Amino acid sequence: MLSEVRRWSAARLRGAVARTLLATGAEARGRRRQGARLRILMYHGVVARRTGPGRCGNLFVDQKAFARHARSLARDFCVVSLEQVAESVQAGRPFPDRAVWITFDDGYRNVVTTALPVLQALRLPATVFVLPGLMDAGEGLWFDALRVLLVDGVEASEDVGHGLTLGRPSADPERAWTEAVRRILRLDPRLQREMAAQILARGRCEQWLPRHPEFALAGWDEWRRACSDGLISVGSHGMRHETLAGLSREACMEEWQRSKSRIEDALGRTCLAAAYPYGALDASAAEAARQAGYACAVTTDEGLNEAQHDPMRLRRTMIGDGGDVALFRARASGAWDLARPRGSR
Ligand SMILES: [Zn+2]
Known part of the structure; x- marks a missing residue:
């Protein structure tokens, strides 16, 4: 009970800090400061209501909150596709002003049913990192x-x-x-x-x-339909969400190549991007991703990306907290980075 109160208080505190930041105009300052750098948003699942085990950990955001995130992104940012990101990082060309790339890890079915329709209605591109090994086995995480x-x-x-x-x-x-x-x-x-x-x-x-079907991963048919108009792209999150850091270069290569070719065979599209499971990487995992032919790979390190940033170590901004809209606006604009309240990140 005490820990629940503590957790509730921490979430409330973060929300209160975010609302104060927004009230002082930090959102506009953050967006100006971003300039021609890329912010990559990292989501996991989007559900109608977070209940039961889905509330445990910082995994799912609420559908209504997500719709507000998407409207704010359409209004205040330049949402770019994976193809645009790949072109910029490969040519070292600056990103458009206030560029944002929307990503989802793990490939939950709830992303297909709940998040993608919102993005498609606003014509916002996004990338989902899937797990071919688990999908083929019909397993979850x-x-x-x-x-x-x-x-x-x-x-x-x-x-x-x-x-x-x-x-x-x-x-x-x-x-x-x-x-x-x-x-x-x-x-x-x-x-x-x-x-x-x-x-x-x-x-x-x-x-x-x-x-608990909210934890089910979507299947190949669902991703084929999701990708059909070119707005949504699919990247690799490895075969079965296994840690690559600490493995040999050959073992990493095999993981990246197998998952890439399985995705390309199943969807008939080039798989351009990878996401390190657990954000765990070392020089071998990153070099293997490059050699396997990915244009870029994303980590879970926080921060913005210049076009000259190592394309195999792109930073992201985690969006969780149930989707709390003030926190989302503070994080997406960079207002949160400006303040960096100690112990509240
Ligand atoms: Zn993951």
Whole structure:
């Protein structure tokens, strides 16, 4: 209960800071300061209502809030496509003034049903980074299965290793989830894969995905239809959302090449962009993305991008907080960067 109050207070504080910034005109100052640099927005899912496990972690934003984000982007920014970004970074040519590239990670079905119609109505381009290996297997993401297992609980208590026990619904699922994910991502890549497989297997026993379809990934037919008018593009997020940092150059190359050719075969379009799973990269992962033929790759590092920025290490701006509109406006305009309130980022 105390942690819930603390979390609620932190979210309220961030919202209050954002509203103060907007009231002092920081939004216009931030946009002017951006100039000919590119801001890349990073979304995950967009849902009608954030309930149950979907509230755990900073994953989904609300549909109504997203529609307001999109209208604000159409009005105040120059929303660019992946093709425009690729052209600029490859030629080192400045981006248009106040350029914004909208991206979604993971390829949730809710993005197809909820977010893309909003963007298409406003003719705003966007890119979605998908996971061909999970899509082909009809699976979801292990960390989403974990959200469900911790919020809903499981019948019989089970030790899944590395300090993670599943059992009755967690009293503080948010904290339990954050700590478990952090612990698992500190393991070496082989152990990470084992833990992911174990959590997904446990999730299947609990019918986690049929019970919580908001976590389902869209299939190839849906992406084919979404891409048909050229407004929406699809990039690679690796095959199965596995950490690439720490792997050999060859292993990274295989991951980037396999996912690229699977996407290109399925959609009949060149796959130009990659997003590092968990934002985890090192020199091998970045160099392999370049060699595999991607024009650019995005990280989860915060910040703006000059046209001369390393195209394999583009920075992004995370949009979460349930879609809080004041926070979105502060982050998208750069007002948030101007203020950088300590402990509130
Ligand atoms: Zn991801």
